Every structure is written in structure tokens, then in C-alpha cells.
Amino acid sequence: MGDSISNSHITRMDNKIFRTTLVQVALTTVKYNQYLRNFYLKLKNKKENGKAIIAVARKMLEIITRH
Numbered sequence: 001m002g003d004s005i006s007n008s009h010i011t012r013m014d015n016k017i018f019r020t021t022l023v024q025v026a027l028t029t030v031k032y033n034q035y036l037r038n039f040y041l042k043l044k045n046k047k048e049n050g051k052a053i054i055a056v057a058r059k060m061l062e063i064i065t066r067h
Contacts, residue, residue: 019057
């Protein structure tokens with residue numbers, strides 16, 4: 001009850017500064033976090049680089065909001 005996680009996308013309607021910051025953090029995170037680096041590299045082979053880093057940013061948001 002009340003513990004649902006939103007599965008929404010990161011869109012252009014979201015706060016631009018927040019999105020930019022989140023992507024910058026994701027770029028740094030893939031250098032130092034093995035789990036997210038593997039996730040990024042797996043997606044990078046399937047998608048273009050920009051979409052893969054957005055997916056990492058979204059995955060980070062899921063991790064943050066779950067705890």
C-alpha cells in the first residue's frame with residue numbers, strides 16, 4: 001500500500017537542470033561502478049550511446065527511489 005514505484009520515462013517535460021545533472025552523474029558513475037558499467041556496456045552494444053546513458057540514469061533513479 002503506497003509503496004509502488006513509478007515506471008515512467010525521463011522526458012523533456014522533466015526539469016532540464018535535474019535531467020542534465022542526472023546524466024552527468026550517470027556518466028561519472030559508469031566509470032567507477034562495476035554494476036552500472038556492465039549495464040551501460042550491454043545497452044551500448046544494442047542502442048546508441050545517448051540512449052544507453054539515459055537508461056543508466058533511469059536505473060540510478062530506480063535504485064535511489066527504492067531505498
